[in-house]
Amino acid sequence: MSEVLSSSDPEVFALCRAEERRQAEKIRLIPSENYVSKAVLEASGSVFTNKYSEGYPGKRYYEGQEFVDPLEQLAIDRAKSLFGAAHANVQPYSGSPANLAVYLAFLKPGDKVMGLALPMGGHLTHGWGVSITGKYFTPVQYGVRKDTGRLDYDEIRDLAKKERPALLWAGGTAYSRLWDFETMGAIAREVGARFCADIAHIAGLIAGGVHPSPVAHADVVTTTTHKTLRGPRGGMILCKTEHAQAIDRAVFPGLQGGPHVHNTAALAVALKEAAQPSFKDYAKLVVSNARVLAEALMGKGFDVVSGGTDNHLILIDLTNKKVSGKIAARALDKAGIELNYNSVPYDTRKPFDPSGIRLGSPSVSSRGMGQAEMRQIATWMDRVVGDPTDETAAKVLGEVRELTGKFPAPGISI
Ligand code: DSN
Numbered sequence: 539m540s541e542v543l544s545s546s547d548p549e550v551f552a553l554c555r556a557e558e559r560r561q562a563e564k565i566r567l568i569p570s571e572n573y574v575s576k577a578v579l580e581a582s583g584s585v586f587t588n589k590y591s592e593g594y595p596g597k598r599y600y601e602g603q604e605f606v607d608p609l610e611q612l613a614i615d616r617a618k619s620l621f622g623a624a625h626a627n628v629q630p631y632s633g634s635p636a637n638l639a640v641y642l643a644f645l646k647p648g649d650k651v652m653g654l655a656l657p658m659g660g661h662l663t664h665g666w667g668v669s670i671t672g673k674y675f676t677p678v679q680y681g682v683r684k685d686t687g688r689l690d691y692d693e694i695r696d697l698a699k700k701e702r703p704a705l706l707w708a709g710g711t712a713y714s715r716l717w718d719f720e721t722m723g724a725i726a727r728e729v730g731a732r733f734c735a736d737i738a739h740i741a742g743l744i745a746g747g748v749h750p751s752p753v754a755h756a757d758v759v760t761t762t763t764h765k766t767l768r769g770p771r772g773g774m775i776l777c778k779t780e781h782a783q784a785i786d787r788a789v790f791p792g793l794q795g796g797p798h799v800h801n802t803a804a805l806a807v808a809l810k811e812a813a814q815p816s817f818k819d820y821a822k823l824v825v826s827n828a829r830v831l832a833e834a835l836m837g838k839g840f841d842v843v844s845g846g847t848d849n850h851l852i853l854i855d856l857t858n859k860k861v862s863g864k865i866a867a868r869a870l871d872k873a874g875i876e877l878n879y880n881s882v883p884y885d886t887r888k889p890f891d892p893s894g895i896r897l898g899s900p901s902v903s904s905r906g907m908g909q910a911e912m913r914q915i916a917t918w919m920d921r922v923v924g925d926p927t928d929e930t931a932a933k934v935l936g937e938v939r940e941l942t943g944k945f946p947a948p949g950i951s952i
Pocket residue numbers: 570633661711
């Protein structure tokens with residue numbers, strides 16, 4: 539952090555420093571978070587934050603675009619090349635606006651939308667009732683099987699045939715198994731629906747070649763840019779050429795005004811990083827670390843939903859440990875291990891005080907932690923969940939600090 543901020547606004551500077559220290563000292567396991575590189579941070583703090591550029595490269599509503607246009611085009615070209623997509627829109631402010639653009643491009647209010655239900659691991663914007671997508675459209679929600687914790691594509695097909703949605707979503711926020719995008723695409727075609735794959739959680743795994751890509755099977759692919767992809771906060775839409783105009787018009791002027799050009803700059807940097815061979819190593823490490831952590835936790839009696847993980851994410855039902863997700867998450871946080879409480883499929887408890895916790899390996903993998911550290915984390919989690927007292931948390935915290943001190947956090951110079 540710079541000396542300029544320190545003297546001009548000591549209060550904000552102090553909070554930034556404290557957050558840097560917190561992120562450096564903790565074991566961060568929230569699966570939707572990560573550490574961006576110093577280069578991404580620098581680009582997102584650049585003077586592009588000063589610029590308005592409503593429109594698209596070559597067709598803007600403001601003057602002074604001689605550097606914004608090539609910047610946005612660079613981000614678009616890098617996104618297309620990384621994911622093998624025909625068209626990319628890099629302007630969505632985040633994942634939810636990207637998803638809303640898909641509704642605006644293809645649906646009329648009241649049309650039927652089918653997605654994975656939020657309590658089953660889906661996302662609000664895939665038609666959950668409290669979201670605008672469940673209020674302005676007619677939602678149909680699929681789930682995971684109670685006996686396996688996994689999607690059942692025959693059940694999804696049967697439901698789609700019965701309900702005939704106009705839009706079918708794949709993707710979620712708490713599903714730890716591979717998505718069969720080819721089958722989801724086939725189901726959508728069978729019922730005459732558009733198929734959109736929301737890859738927000740797994741975009742970095744797809745870019746790194748460790749999760750199958752939906753690009754060949756989906757009409758549209760949406761994503762955030764800040765999770766496993768390790769870019770700035772933001773969203774992105776990839777699509778086939780035939781949908782390019784509808785998607786671009788839906789983002790601007792349909793939903794948004796001026797794009798956040800400083801984020802476009804940071805995204806361009808992140809997309810370049812994601813095309814390097816080292817990113818493939820990172821993606822492999824994310825998946826192997828999640829698998830080792832899940833296995834170590836199961837070895838200690840933790841009930842991992844679906845019996846393991848194929849990606850970066852682990853969902854645990856704590857019912858057998860006789861502690862709620864919230865109590866466990868708070869005790870672990872005091873011990874320096876940060877994750878989030880989460881509903882599990884068929885949860886009998888309320889979403890604000892659910893039975894589960896959700897964790898993942900992106901941040902620890904970005905720090906270069908490996909199998910030995912995953913097993914150590916499982917041991918600490920077992921100690922704290924087994925005895926969620928301040929005393930145990932304090933003991934574990936000292937050991938956590940020792941470990942995090944050995945693995946510098948990318949982008950943070952503490
Ligand atoms: N809030 C994100 C997550 O944590 O998974 C989803 O939008």
